[in-house]
């Protein structure tokens with residue numbers, strides 16, 4: 001089964017997913033990363049993909065006149081790759097229906113959805129009076145961070161936990177949950 005992975009920046013989730021796919025034997029499926037897409041030519045994650053022998057395709061959003069035109073380029077590349085599932089691993093672009101209606105995709109989000117949608121989720125959930133926080137993997141739909149939730153992990157905010165420790169905890173959970181969710185979705189007959 002072929003997948004595409006899309007990312008924008010640091011790429012730690014990309015790296016953990018590639019490591020996992022490299023190390024894990026699947027019961028029913030052979031999973032091939034048919035395509036890695038990055039929308040920034042200077043993203044540190046590009047080197048991480050190269051270490052796994054994957055050369056990311058750069059689709060630079062700044063070179064397209066509209067979100068729709070950018071999405072068309074994404075859809076075209078994904079279709080061509082034959083990927084049946086696209087994994088957004090820190091892909092920081094808002095997608096239009098051009099993408100969401102044509103591509104089956106999952107996204108990783110650093111909060112317990114439906115709370116704290118959008119790009120400031122970690123800070124908002126840290127600042128909230130809630131005693132727990134967490135992360136979500138969900139299907140990508142037309143509504144930003146609003147598609148069906150597939151899996152979540154949560155933790156208790158400990159007394160006196162600072163922002164850095166909070167963020168580290170979020171990322172540690174993400175690094176586990178995204179690969180597990182990809183396995184759960186694809187390792188089927």
Ligand code: GRF
Pocket residue numbers: 007008009010011012013014045089090091108109110171174
């Ligand atoms: C993650 O926190 C993810 O939830 C968010 O962007 C971050 C990506 O981090 N959408 P990285 O590039 O995988 O290190």
